[in-house]
Amino acid sequence: MNILDRISSIDRRIIFLLVALAVIIPLLIPLGLPVDVSKPVRDVYDMVDSLPERAIVVVSCDYDPGSEAELTPATVAILEHCFRKNLRVYLMGLWPPGPELGNLALEAVAPKYERVYGVDYINIGYRPGGPVMLVSLGRDVADLVRADYAGVPIDSFPLGRAVKSARDIDLVVTLSAGDPGVLHWIIYFSARYGTRIAAATTAIMAPQQYPYLSSGQLVGLLGGLKGAAEYETLVETTGRATAGMDSQSIVHLLLVIFIIMGNIILLYEKRRR
Amino acid sequence: MSRRVVMTATMWLLTTRRIWLSFFMLLIFLVLANQVELKAYDTPNDDGSSITLNWPEDTLYNNYTIFRAVDPEGEFEKVGEIADRTSYVDTNVAGGQDYYYQIEAHGADVAQSSGVVGPVRAVSHIFNTSRINIAVCIIVLFAAIIYYIRRARRGEALYIRKIPGITAMEEAIGRATEMGKPVLYVPGIMDIDEPETIASMSILGRVAEKTAEYGTPLYVPTSKAMVMSMAQQVVKEAAIRVGRPDWFNIDNVRYLTDDQFGYVSAVDGIMVREKPATNFYLGKFYAESLILAETGFSTGAIQIAGTALPDQLPFFVAACDYTLIGEELYAASAYLSQEPVQLGSLKGQDVGKLIFVIVVILGVLDRIIGFDVMYNLFSTAQQ
Amino acid sequence: MKQTLPLIIVFAFGFFVIIAFFIPLGAFQSASQTFETWYTGVLAFFVFIGIFNIVKVNANKIQRRLSDWQYSIILLLFLILMMGAGFIGGPEGGLFNYLFEHMQIPLGATMFSLLAFFVASAAFRAFRARTPEATLLLIAAVIVMIGRVPIGYYIWRGFPGVVEWIMNVPNTAAKRGILFGADLGLISMALRVLLGIERSYMGRGGE
Numbered sequence: 040m041n042i043l044d045r046i047s048s049i050d051r052r053i054i055f056l057l058v059a060l061a062v063i064i065p066l067l068i069p070l071g072l073p074v075d076v077s078k079p080v081r082d083v084y085d086m087v088d089s090l091p092e093r094a095i096v097v098v099s100c101d102y103d104p105g106s107e108a109e110l111t112p113a114t115v116a117i118l119e120h121c122f123r124k125n126l127r128v129y130l131m132g133l134w135p136p137g138p139e140l141g142n143l144a145l146e147a148v149a150p151k152y153e154r155v156y157g158v159d160y161i162n163i164g165y166r167p168g169g170p171v172m173l174v175s176l177g178r179d180v181a182d183l184v185r186a187d188y189a190g191v192p193i194d195s196f197p198l199g200r201a202v203k204s205a206r207d208i209d210l211v212v213t214l215s216a217g218d219p220g221v222l223h224w225i226i227y228f229s230a231r232y233g234t235r236i237a238a239a240t241t242a243i244m245a246p247q248q249y250p251y252l253s254s255g256q257l258v259g260l261l262g263g264l265k266g267a268a269e270y271e272t273l274v275e276t277t278g279r280a281t282a283g284m285d286s287q288s289i290v291h292l293l294l295v296i297f298i299i300m301g302n303i304i305l306l307y308e309k310r311r312r
Numbered sequence: 313m314s315r316r317v318v319m320t321a322t323m324w325l326l327t328t329r330r331i332w333l334s335f336f337m338l339l340i341f342l343v344l345a346n347q348v349e350l351k352a353y354d355t356p357n358d359d360g361s362s363i364t365l366n367w368p369e370d371t372l373y374n375n376y377t378i379f380r381a382v383d384p385e386g387e388f389e390k391v392g393e394i395a396d397r398t399s400y401v402d403t404n405v406a407g408g409q410d411y412y413y414q415i416e417a418h419g420a421d422v423a424q425s426s427g428v429v430g431p432v433r434a435v436s437h438i439f440n441t442s443r444i445n446i447a448v449c450i451i452v453l454f455a456a457i458i459y460y461i462r463r464a465r466r467g468e469a470l471y472i473r474k475i476p477g478i479t480a481m482e483e484a485i486g487r488a489t490e491m492g493k494p495v496l497y498v499p500g501i502m503d504i505d506e507p508e509t510i511a512s513m514s515i516l517g518r519v520a521e522k523t524a525e526y527g528t529p530l531y532v533p534t535s536k537a538m539v540m541s542m543a544q545q546v547v548k549e550a551a552i553r554v555g556r557p558d559w560f561n562i563d564n565v566r567y568l569t570d571d572q573f574g575y576v577s578a579v580d581g582i583m584v585r586e587k588p589a590t591n592f593y594l595g596k597f598y599a600e601s602l603i604l605a606e607t608g609f610s611t612g613a614i615q616i617a618g619t620a621l622p623d624q625l626p627f628f629v630a631a632c633d634y635t636l637i638g639e640e641l642y643a644a645s646a647y648l649s650q651e652p653v654q655l656g657s658l659k660g661q662d663v664g665k666l667i668f669v670i671v672v673i674l675g676v677l678d679r680i681i682g683f684d685v686m687y688n689l690f691s692t693a694q695q
Numbered sequence: 696m697k698q699t700l701p702l703i704i705v706f707a708f709g710f711f712v713i714i715a716f717f718i719p720l721g722a723f724q725s726a727s728q729t730f731e732t733w734y735t736g737v738l739a740f741f742v743f744i745g746i747f748n749i750v751k752v753n754a755n756k757i758q759r760r761l762s763d764w765q766y767s768i769i770l771l772l773f774l775i776l777m778m779g780a781g782f783i784g785g786p787e788g789g790l791f792n793y794l795f796e797h798m799q800i801p802l803g804a805t806m807f808s809l810l811a812f813f814v815a816s817a818a819f820r821a822f823r824a825r826t827p828e829a830t831l832l833l834i835a836a837v838i839v840m841i842g843r844v845p846i847g848y849y850i851w852r853g854f855p856g857v858v859e860w861i862m863n864v865p866n867t868a869a870k871r872g873i874l875f876g877a878d879l880g881l882i883s884m885a886l887r888v889l890l891g892i893e894r895s896y897m898g899r900g901g902e
Contacts, residue, residue, distance in 0.1 A: 051610065054819060055812040062811065072845035075855050091374075104803030105573040105599065139795060167739075171731040206401060217572075217598040218502060243599055247623045249867045250874070265843055288846035290811065295837050297819040302833070305823045359721040440719050447717055453879070457886055505734065507881045510888065510896050517895035537745030538738065546896065563755065567748045571799075573806035585763060599807060606813040620877040622870045630821035638873045639880030645895055646887065653892050661883035665876065 047304045054297065061293045065285035072285055079252055080269040082259030083237045084120070086210060092125045094209040095202060099224065100130065100137030102216035106241050107140055110214045112280035113239035113267035114144040117212050120274045122152040127198055128160040129208070133172075133219040138164045138188050141214075157187075157196030164188030169219035173227040177205035177234070205232035210258070214239045221248060225256050239266060350426035352413045357443075360407045360436030365415065366399035367426065373417035378402070384412045384428050405434045445690050452667060457660030464656030472655050477616055477634035478644050481592075484614045484633075485522045488589035494529035495519070496588040498579060498604065500595020500619070501535040501572055504542055507642070508620050512595035513539075513546055514645030515618075519592060520550035524559045532565040533582060535575040540567040576600040580607045593617040593632070594641060597624045605631035618644065702891040709889040749774065835861055 090096070098117060102110045121128050130145060132138040142162055154160055163184050166172050175183050180202050184193050193199035201207060211234055215221040221238040229236045235258050240248060242263025251257040261270055264287060267280035355362040365378065378400050379388035394400050405411065412430030416423060464470055488495045497519060499512040516532065523530040524547075532547065534540040544565045551560040568578040580603065583591070591608040593601070594617065601617070601624040608615050609631050617628035618636025628635045636644055639661075646654035671686070678686040708730060715727035753767035780790040824830040841847040842858035887893035 049819075051816045054816050058812050058815045072849050074845050075848040075852075077855055077859060103572060104800035105807040107800055108804050108807070136795070136799070139792075140800075143796075168735045171728070171735060175728070204403070218506070218596070241599065244623055246862060246866050247621070247870060249862050250871055253863060253867060268845075284845050288844040288849075290815075291840045291844045292846060294815055294818050295840055297815060298822045298833065298837060301819045301822060302824050305825070357719055359719045359724055361721070436721065437719050440717050443717050450713075450882070453882055454886060457883055461892070503738070507884065511884055513896035514893060537741040537748065540748060541741070541744060542896070549897075563752050566752050567745045569749075570745070571803070573803045577802075577806050599810060602813050602817060603806065603809050606817055620881070622873045625873070627817070630817045638877030642877070642880035642884040645893060646884075649895070654887065657883050657887050657892065661879055664883070665879050668875065668879065 043304055043307050046300060057293060058290060061289045062286045065289050070285045072288055074268050074272045074281060074284055076269045076272055079260040080266050083261060084270065084273045086235065086237060086258045087120050087124065090124065090126055090209055093127060095127045095129055095207055096121050097129045097131065097208050097211040098141065099211060099213045100132040100141035101134050101213055101220040103134050103136045106216035109241050109264050110216060110239060111140060111144060112264065112278050113261050113270060114141060114214050115148060115278055116267055116270040116274055118144055118148040119276055122148055122154050129202055130160065130162040132165050133169060135165045138162055157198055161196055161198045162188045170223050170227045173223055174231065177228050177232040180204055205234050208234050210235050210237060212237045215244065216241050225251055229256060350413065350415055350429050352429045352432045354432060354435050355401060357437055357440040360434045362401050362403045363405055363411060363432050363434050364399065364401050365413055367415065369398045372422055373419040375418040377416045379414045381412045382409060384430060388414055407434055407436060409433060453664040456663045457657050460660035461653050461656040464652040470655050470659045472647065472658055475640050475647060477618065477636045477640065478647050480634045481519065481616060482522060484590040484616055485526065485528065487614055489526040489528045491589045493589035494531055494586055495523050495590045496582065497530060497532045497592045499532065499534060499539055499543060500597055501575060501600060502596040503536045504538045506596050508596040509539060511642050511645065513542055515594050516543060517546045517550050518645060518648040520547040521554050524551040524556040525554045527559055530564060531582060531588065533568050533579055535568060535570060537567050540565060572600060576603050579604060583607050583611050587611050588613055591615045595619065596621060602627035602631060701897055706889055706891065
């Protein structure tokens with residue numbers, strides 16, 4: 040049996056093993072490759088950076104544990120930037136587990152800057168109803184949001200009282216893994232109330248957002264773990280995203296090698312025929 | 313001599329008067345220039361619940377306090393405060409009441425008031441004029457579709473191109489029957505308010521008819537309880553229609569979990585244990601598309617997928633035998649039915665598409681030349 | 696009547712919501728909002744139907760000792776455990792949170808990370824230059840894959856720029872084309888549903 044025949048009929052599990060090694064080894068032995076910053080990520084950074092002190096940023100965690108690995112680093116990096124700039128964070132989620140995951144990020148970042156719950160940041164929890172809810176939220180926050188995620192009346196917090204409608208919100212950052220998510224924020228919130236929207240999405244969803252970037256409906260975009268790593272570079276922290284970049288580099292390289300091999304086999308089979 | 317004195321004195325006076333005059337003029341100019349120029353008007357296209365204020369941007373100021381009165385001579389009360397923005401929408405207004413507004417601008421060490429503007433009153437509008445363009449598009453498209461439906465009703469034969477993915481459906485069900493294995497139908501992970509899910513339910517009706525006819529088991533695992541209820545109804549009615557009510561097993565159409573990856577692992581489990589010969593993935597999918605399709609591939613099933621989300625199309629194209637792209641998913645049920653009226657709607661949709669393509673080309677030319685007629689026509693005003 | 700009533704409801708409510716989109720009058724807006732709230736209300740009720748279905752199907756499986764019935768026991772046990780933890784301690788309760796953080800999050804992430812492996816096997820099998828178009832797709836894919844990660848930047852500084860161009864120009868153009876077609880198809884389907892021409896989603900066939 041020829042070596043090319045053998046590769047052609049390779050067991051899927053060998054491919055899986057090679058991918059696993061390509062992920063694990065660079066995590067154990069980091070290469071420290073430099074991270075370049077793309078324009079959509081810089082645009083988000085510049086937008087957050089240009090907000091005045093005490094401005095209100097809605098951070099909407101529209102993802103679940105499945106995308107946690109990809110989107111939590113982005114959440115942490117954005118929160119890091121907001122708290123450093125002394126912006127107020129209004130955290131929520133269109134997916135049930137989102138605010139829980141957001142809370143973990145808040146607990147990790149807020150104490151570093153001595154930010155106080157209810158004054159500098161608040162978590163209003165999961166908001167069901169997707170598009171319908173977003174429309175009502177923009178119109179009248181007080182009517183929709185009565186309590187924070189733990190059930191404490193929203194009026195008992197200064198930040199809870201400060202947000203009455205979409206007009207009090209300076210920027211929305213959606214960490215989006217699907218529906219409801221970034222598209223709904225654009226259609227049902229930004230288009231209606233004119234609020235600026237920035238997004239961090241899973242890498243799979245990122246290409247889909249480019250039409251909204253070029254039309255200006257999105258301020259900027261953090262695509263996948265790479266986007267989060269770029270943001271970490273901009274806010275000068277090294278989090279989980281930057282640590283994952285070496286693995287991602289090697290896996291992408293491996294995929295290209297697989298594709299090239301697949302095509303060599305194709306050429307070989309064609310010639311044999 | 314005396315004449316000279318008089319002339320000099322007059323000259324001096326004139327000059328000083330000029331200086332004073334210039335000084336006063338400058339003062340007036342400065343005051344005017346610094347006065348905040350406020351505009352107040354009824355918010356367009358709303359239900360009469362607000363009044364919009366705006367004023368020009370000035371780098372001197374960054375905080376504004378808004379005052380309102382019902383009588384220009386009366387007392388002004390504070391209605392709001394705003395920072396770093398040059399517009400304010402007062403939503404706390406009564407319809408039919410006249411209001412007068414004034415704002416106070418504050419800077420680092422300056423403060424300035426605007427003049428009083430008014431009267432303004434909030435009026436309820438009957439038609440949202442900023443959405444006329446959308447209305448026109450909908451009417452054009454609806455008209456095109458209805459026109460072709462009528463032509464089809466009159467018995468005219470309409471040519472619709474063959475869609476390979478749809479024609480392969482029957483063959484795929486036949487294969488499962490020959491192999492004595494079940495058919496798996498995955499209607500996506502979203503709820504019934506998603507159009508893709510509705511389209512999927514329509515196709516499910518046709519697939520269920522065929523499987524019931526052949527007596528092949530059909531599994532429909534769902535990720536939403538409402539989709540389950542609907543799918544049960546669709547499959548049951550299909551079985552009755554083809555005269556096989558005994559074939560319908562309600563437990564084959566079941567709810568698994570709302571959790572995205574929980575659902576994927578459960579469906580993967582069904583594929584690995586039951587080894588269905590044919591897998592349909594029609595509806596709205598996200599990251600699970602490739603996980604499902606690769607698992608299906610590894611079990612050797614014929615796979616037909618369809619979704620409108622461009623993100624997931626590459627995965628389905630790579631791992632499935634046939635993929636319905638975007639509009640083909642919506643057209644599938646009409647196409648499968650082969651009813652003239654349904655086919656007419658597809659024809660009308662294509663004509664609508666042609667009109668839109670022409671509009672896009674005109675819009676691009678319009679933008680390049682710089683007329684901006686089309687651009688202004690289609691830019692929706694943001695409220 | 697059983698046939699026509701649902702069709703009348705679809706027609707009336709569907710067209711009402713479309714018309715309300717263009718009419719800012721308060722009554723129209725609040726009515727259309729109320730209809731949308733009804734939907735949310737109905738949705739909440741379906742949670743119970745879902746749970747009921749899970750219990751019924753799996754209890755049946757255990758009772759009749761159908762194949763792999765043991766898995767159903769595990770499923771029902773965890774359903775009760777998770778619900779019980781939520782009822783007793785609330786969503787912020789210790790056990791519920793523990794189960795969420797230490798079971799649901801890692802399990803979800805495990806399924807998601809399968810993608811990395813499946814992308815590799817799918818790429819190996821499907822990304823082949825069979826036609827000129829496929830070759831073009833292949834080249835673009837390789838450039839984007841390399842240019843998207845730091846190693847691409849390390850190899851050649853110009854990579855990210857090329858990637859941004861591919862994403863911004865050909866990618867956006869193609870996506871817009873597909874979205875346009877899909878959305879027109881969607882409107883056409885919506886009209887078929889509203890006019891009652893398409894009714895197979897209700898379990899009704901054409902007559």
